[in-house]
Amino acid sequence: MNVRVKFFGGARSVTGSKYLLEIDDFNVLIDCGLFQGLRELRRRNWDPFPIPPEEIDAVILTHAHIDHSGYLPRLVGEGFSGPIYCTYPTFDLVKILLLDSAKLQEEEANFARKKGYSKHENPRPLYGTREAEAVFPLIKTFGYKEKIKINESISIKFQDAGHILGSAIVEMDLRGDTQKKKIVFSGDLGGYNQPVNYDPTPIKDADVLFIESTYGDREEMEDDVAEEIQKVINEAVEAGGHIIIPAFAVGRTQIVIYYVQELMKSGRIPEMPIYIDSPMAISVTDLYRRNPTCHKLRNGRDESIFDFKHIKYRRERKTSKLLNELKKSAIIISASGMATGGRVLHHLFHHLPNEKNTVLFVGFQAVGTRGRRLLEGEKSVKIFGQEVPVNCKIKRIYGLSAHADKSELFEWLSNFEDSPKFTFIVHGEPESAEAFAESIHEKLDWYNVKVPDYLDSETLFWHI
Ligand SMILES: [Zn+2]
Structure with missing residues (x-):
């Protein structure tokens, strides 16, 4: 078995999370987020998808936030028709959030048409309600800790990430021809001792780790x-x-x-x-x-x-x-x-x-x-x-963020018994991701800590 990763978003940016794993000839996309914020980022939503969407076999969602799920209607509209795996509450939230996102896209296109400020003669939304609704029949839902078989050699488990309702860390087990390997996606991680969400689930080991770095360079100001x-x-x-x-x-x-x-x-x-x-x-x-x-x-x-x-x-x-x-x-x-x-x-x-x-x-x-x-x-x-x-x-008021800050990210990382073979710092602005990578080197002495860029790719396993 050979495994490669391609970064289609959420690399040196906090939005647009999309990580493609090519596991032999099986393509699985982890998260399918919309780029938001600066115009040059948002423009990427309109670029042709880096591979034909019909060549993607499955999508796995860590949670429902639009920067992790908001590109799904477009992906489906352009030909993806495989299963989408997520937790039960994530599905319920995705329904609300995607319909709202579709409505906003439609309103924006209408507004541009009326005001005539668009370069296009007939401004179109990125997707509309119909495309959003086409996503829902593809979704398959599971509880935390359930073993989910994606195919003969890939299985996953969702673990509570403590970020929002239904948010999950994804543990992926690969059964190669000669070896077993484990890939972990942190998704967005919540903080510790919060009144609403449980603490992020500790994970002990990974051969490859993808970890978010939204607050990788700062401690959150805490008010009482x-x-x-x-x-x-x-x-x-x-x-x-x-x-x-x-x-x-x-x-x-x-x-x-x-x-x-x-x-x-x-x-x-x-x-x-x-x-x-x-x-x-x-x-x-x-x-x-x-x-x-x-x-x-x-x-x-x-x-x-x-x-x-x-x-x-x-x-x-x-x-x-x-x-x-x-x-x-x-x-x-x-x-x-x-x-x-x-x-x-x-x-x-x-x-x-x-x-x-x-x-x-x-x-x-x-x-x-x-x-x-x-x-x-x-x-x-x-x-x-x-x-x-x-x-x-x-x-x-400070102190209500849904994201783990730097010391909480380290608290979660301290559960790992060993350095993963690769650690990818994702979902952070460049300064934050770089600083977090540096601190991981210094504090944990992990090797191979990388800050990937948009459209980078990397071989993770070869002949396993
Ligand atoms: Zn989030």
């Missing part, structure tokens, strides 16, 4: 999250205002719900309504409710925290609009997390001008986003084509 949220909310209530929390639908909304209801139950903040105002966040929250064994939130509790009496779900646009007329203090959690779109925009539109209110950011704000501009203290921002003055308080 509960205390910080308590302070922000109490100050806002004292001022007689509302608290707007822009939050991503997957993971972040649920962790904020966890903290707020804990604070309210223990009397550290006054009782008040908590509005969840995002249809996607509501659907995802429902998945957390339906998968109680995949996270810690149900541990030792009789009822789900999501059924807490003060939480009010607002799925309909009509009821969402009514929130503009709230008189008494309330907490509104709404997407998108960086205030780039979604319903949170109309809440910001109404609440930013009033100095009594508070906007609380709970996640990373990328350069160029409205969230970043607010955090940097801009005095007005444009929403719905209008300049809106910013008079309210703008706050931010």
